[in-house]
Amino acid sequence: GNSVTQMEGPVTLSEEAFLTINCTYTATGYPSLFWYVQYPGEGLQLLLKATKADDKGSNKGFEATYRKETTSFHLEKGSVQVSDSAVYFCALSDRWGGGGSNYKLTFGKGTLLTVNP
Amino acid sequence: DARVTQTPRHKVTEMGQEVTMRCQPILGHNTVFWYRQTMMQGLELLAYFRNRAPLDDSGMPKDRFSAEMPDATLATLKIQPSEPRDSAVYFCASGWGLADYEQYFGPGTRLTVT
Numbered sequence: 001g002n003s004v005t006q007m008e009g010p011v012t013l014s015e016e017a018f019l020t021i022n023c024t025y026t027a028t029g030y031p032s033l034f035w036y037v038q039y040p041g042e043g044l045q046l047l048l049k050a051t052k053a054d055d056k057g058s059n060k061g062f063e064a065t066y067r068k069e070t071t072s073f074h075l076e077k078g079s080v081q082v083s084d085s086a087v088y089f090c091a092l093s094d095r096w097g098g099g100g101s102n103y104k105l106t107f108g109k110g111t112l113l114t115v116n117p
Numbered sequence: 118d119a120r121v122t123q124t125p126r127h128k129v130t131e132m133g134q135e136v137t138m139r140c141q142p143i144l145g146h147n148t149v150f151w152y153r154q155t156m157m158q159g160l161e162l163l164a165y166f167r168n169r170a171p172l173d174d175s176g177m178p179k180d181r182f183s184a185e186m187p188d189a190t191l192a193t194l195k196i197q198p199s200e201p202r203d204s205a206v207y208f209c210a211s212g213w214g215l216a217d218y219e220q221y222f223g224p225g226t227r228l229t230v231t
Contacts, residue, residue, distance in 0.1 A: 043222035093218035
């Protein structure tokens with residue numbers, strides 16, 4: 001079955017530091033890949049996505065590149081801010097149920113990021 | 118700014134009581150998902166609806182959980198009877214058409230069963 005493995009946290013950084021959160025996946029098909037972010041007390045928000053190999057998703061200074069050869073989708077940001085403190089989830093979406101347009105998301109365990117001023 | 122809404126945001130109840138959680142998906146979305154989040158298991162998919170019909174509820178304990186969509190603007194998740202192991206945050210998410218892999222999450226219901 002499908003699975004997502006992301007680096008365990010917590011990750012603690014100083015403001016303006018470089019961020020990398022590693023994510024690798026296992027999938028039988030050709031999944032789309034996502035990063036979601038969860039701020040304290042809130043639901044998950046879609047941060048960025050990539051739907052095919054070599055696509056780069058980007059949003060709010062974060063980016064991740066879909067690497068089929070290494071089955072990876074690492075999240076990066078050049079200069080983190082205190083407001084980026086949150087839990088980050090890597091996820092993949094793949095078709096199920098014999099084709100059609102039914103998708104399911106498989107999530108990683110989440111990585112807690114804390115950014116100190 | 119369209120959002121998924123969930124009620125209640127917090128619920129504390131005693132073991133054996135019935136719990137009903139409600140979700141209003143984003144207007145125009147035709148796919149609804151229910152997830153449960155715990156520290157131990159992370160995010161688990163409980164149920165998946167398209168156009169109000171259940172597509173998959175294999176992740177849901179059938180003996181005590183039930184999920185329905187009485188109409189396009191309301192999804193419900195019911196637990197009867199509740200048990201302490203049901204304590205978790207329950208999220209509803211919605212999506213649309215062929216892009217329902219892109220899901221929009223509500224703020225969640227934090228359930229505590231004592």
